[in-house]
Amino acid sequence: MYLLRHALNRRFSSLRSTGHNIRPKNCHRRFKFAAFSAISGSLGALTYLLYNQYSSLGNNELSQGHFTSYRISNKHIIDENHFLMELTPLIDQKINLWKLLGSEKMWSVQVKQPQIMVVRNYTPLPLIFNKATGAIELLKDGQFAGGKLLFYLKSYEHGEVARWLQQMQENEIVELRGPYIEYELPKLERESKRSRDFLLTAIDEEIQEEKYKFQPFDIAMYTAGTGIVTALQLMLTESPFRGTIDLFHSCKDFTELGPLMPLILKLERYKRLRLHLFESSHEPSRELRLTRMLKETSTPFPYQGSVVFREMTYNNVRPVLALVCGPDSFISSIASPKLSPYQGPVGGILEKKGWTSDNLFKLS
Ligand SMILES: Cc1cc2nc3c(=O)[nH]c(=O)nc-3n(C[C@H](O)[C@H](O)[C@H](O)COP(=O)(O)OP(=O)(O)OC[C@H]3O[C@@H](n4cnc5c(N)ncnc54)[C@H](O)[C@@H]3O)c2cc1C
CATH class of the missing domain: 3.40.50.80 (Nucleotide-binding domain of ferredoxin-NADP reductase (FNR) module)
Structure with a gap:
């Protein structure tokens, strides 16, 4: 507020001092007040909107600052050590992380093991389970399934977290935070978008150059x-x-x-x-x-x-x-x-x- 008032004062005082004052004094004061009120009002509304948006996003969206609860919505055992696990946030996410992070950023999330209070990183894939067929499917462009994440995991005989995850059942809750960016490839801003359509069809199409x-x-x-x-x-x-x-x-x-x-x-x-x-x-x-x-x-x-x-x-x-x-x-x-x-x-x-x-x- 002080800076805003100071800026307005500076603007008006400079107009006054350079002789560009085209309004009578009390009209000028009314204008100054109206301008000040309008700007303060707009700023207030903007702050409120941002606060509202941020606070409603803040608690439920995946963030490095707090843990977000996810339900184990599907688990596929591959062999005694390897499995796929699909996690669904208890509250749908608003941000499409696949779009936000793009293919230049390699990222992971951390899963918390609550009994021993340790976290381990795991790398999500843009895949989901089709409940009807049991098959895994690629998320289409623009889709993010409310924030579902799919992981390929291996458990180790003496490992704490992956073994714990392996023993967990569908519908149990795990807590995640992130995303954490491991590495970033250079981005060529004007490069054209690359298709993944061939991954969405069962039949092999002709390979486009x-x-x-x-x-x-x-x-x-x-x-x-x-x-x-x-x-x-x-x-x-x-x-x-x-x-x-x-x-x-x-x-x-x-x-x-x-x-x-x-x-x-x-x-x-x-x-x-x-x-x-x-x-x-x-x-x-x-x-x-x-x-x-x-x-x-x-x-x-x-x-x-x-x-x-x-x-x-x-x-x-x-x-x-x-x-x-x-x-x-x-x-x-x-x-x-x-x-x-x-x-x-x-x-x-x-x-x-x-x-x-x-x-x-x-x-x-
Ligand atoms: C950025 C990042 C992304 C990752 N993404 C994935 C992922 O998508 N899927 C996944 O399964 N893991 C991933 N990991 C590995 C994961 O974070 C854990 O390290 C792993 O699950 C083992 O943790 P743990 O608590 O079960 O075992 P720990 O308690 O950490 O380890 C106990 C013992 O298990 C054995 N062990 C642990 N890790 C390995 C290993 N890599 N190779 C051989 N023996 C091992 C060793 O004997 C070790 O002494 C990722 C790690 C990082 C840093």
């Missing part, structure tokens, strides 16, 4: 176990990221991905990703797996950024960034240990292929 405005941003991604969800989030989100993922996925067996498997294979058929699979059940020697990974790993390419895209002149993936996501031992073999909160040195397979701290990032 990719049309970008600028050069595609290909990524090499090294994931282990549930780390693959980070790559899936990028590729399944509305207007998916603009490039191809050279995906090196390590797991015990590909089948542990359950209903996510056909989605991944479809993404590969439509050249959204190139899959290099390393299954310890089929290729037991760790040494041999790492040797093959080294052989199949690309060297980094320079990013052409805003150079206008004309047509795909090459067949290969040309990664400009490498992301590594998995347990510590996995990150160490691929790129040397991550010394959280720092990135640590660059080593392992990626260093041998010429990747450096300029184009490599180890996710947590």
